[in-house]
Amino acid sequence: xxxxxxxxxxxxxxxxxxxxxxxxxxxxxxxxxxxxxxxxxxxxxxxxxxxxxxxxxxxxxxxxxxxxxxxxxxxxxxxxxxxxxxxxxxxxxxxxx
Amino acid sequence: xxxxxxxxxxxxxxxxxxxxxxxxxxxxxxxxxxxxxxxxxxxxxxxxxxxxxxxxxxxxxxxxxxxxxxxxxxxxxxxxxxxxxxxxxxxxxxxxxxxxxxxxxxxxxxxxxxxxxxxxxxxxxxxxxxxxxxxxxxxxxxxxxxxxxxxxxxxxx
Numbered sequence: 001x002x003x004x005x006x007x008x009x010x011x012x013x014x015x016x017x018x019x020x021x022x023x024x025x026x027x028x029x030x031x032x033x034x035x036x037x038x039x040x041x042x043x044x045x046x047x048x049x050x051x052x053x054x055x056x057x058x059x060x061x062x063x064x065x066x067x068x069x070x071x072x073x074x075x076x077x078x079x080x081x082x083x084x085x086x087x088x089x090x091x092x093x094x095x096x097x
Numbered sequence: 098x099x100x101x102x103x104x105x106x107x108x109x110x111x112x113x114x115x116x117x118x119x120x121x122x123x124x125x126x127x128x129x130x131x132x133x134x135x136x137x138x139x140x141x142x143x144x145x146x147x148x149x150x151x152x153x154x155x156x157x158x159x160x161x162x163x164x165x166x167x168x169x170x171x172x173x174x175x176x177x178x179x180x181x182x183x184x185x186x187x188x189x190x191x192x193x194x195x196x197x198x199x200x201x202x203x204x205x206x207x208x209x210x211x212x213x214x215x216x217x218x219x220x221x222x223x224x225x226x227x228x229x230x231x232x233x234x235x236x237x238x239x240x241x242x243x244x245x246x247x248x249x250x251x252x253x254x
Contacts, residue, residue, distance in 0.1 A: 022173030029176055034214055034227040035185045038172050041208065046169025049162075066115035080205040087208075087227050088217030091187065 005057045012054025019047030033090035041079045048072055101144035106135040142198070148251030157249045161209075168211035175230065183230060187216065189223040190236040193243055194252060196222075203246045210242060 026039025052072045059065045113127035175183050194200040204215040204224065213235050214227040228235035247253040 019169050019173055022169075022176045026172055026176030030183055030185075030229075032185050034216060035183050035229050038212075038214055038227075038229045039176055041214075042165075042168040042211070043172040043176065045209065046165055046173075049165060063115065063118055070112060070115045076209060080208050083208040084204055084215040084217075087214045091216045091225060091227070 009054045009058055012050050016047040016050030016054065019043045019050065023047060032094070034087045037083055037087055037090070041083050045076060045079065048075055098139070098144060102135055102139060105138055106131050109134045109138075145198070150249055150251055153245070154249040157245055160245075164210050168209065171211050171230065186228050186235075188226050188228055188235050189219045189221075190226050190239045191223045193240070194247060199247075199250070199252050202250075203243055206246060207239060207242060210238075213239060 020043070023039045023043035026043060027036050030036045030039055049072055052068045055068055056065055059068060109131040110127060113123075113131055117123040117127060175181050192200055192203075194203055207226075208214050212229055212231055214229075216225045216227045219225050226235050226239060244253070
């Protein structure tokens with residue numbers, strides 16, 4: 001059972017890291033600010049979600065589980081609020097006003 | 098107002114305890130932080146009646162992990178596969194929700210969905226959406242998601 005949990009954790013965290021790498025690659029490769037925001041939000045959210053998912057079985061208490069979920073939730077909420085604002089500013093900047 | 102304040106205080110204090118732990122040591126600053134945040138949130142977002150539809154809301158919540166997976170995979174493929182290129186476009190989309198907090202909440206939610214990122218209002222009152230690929234279907238997808246969102250929060254009555 002412990003081995004299964006370990007394997008699950010390793011796979012989920014490794015997959016999460018792949019999505020963080022993809023987000024960073026998008027930040028470098030994508031041609032405009034708003035596209036880079038897609039990379040930083042969507043790929044990194046999934047990456048963080050998978051890391052959290054992988055760490056959940058290793059939490060020592062319910063508090064640890066809640067803490068991990070709260071971190072993911074806070075990141076989602078803050079980027080849902082900031083993403084559209086930054087995209088609006090980027091569009092205004094691209095129009096020169 | 099008092100009931101809304103109590104609910105918000107309870108939720109914020111629960112969040113504090115989830116993050117900082119349930120010990121007595123951290124409870125005093127937690128109560129102070131939750132009280133201050135409650136006061137500030139009531140100023141920024143006064144309470145308004147909310148008619149949640151539990152089944153539609155559960156559907157929206159359960160659908161989100163799949164949406165997050167689709168969004169992340171789509172962006173990761175565009176970023177990592179040299180044969181794929183992003184085709185960023187701005188498209189305008191006419192929302193059904195009136196301007197205000199419900200529309201703002203939906204647009205924040207929509208920024209987490211696959212391929213779309215709201216980017217402000219157009220001069221004609223529609224909303225500009227930044228689509229990273231498949232701009233043609235972005236507006237239709239937004240309308241579908243808006244309908245689901247409106248049903249879950251009772252905004253379509």
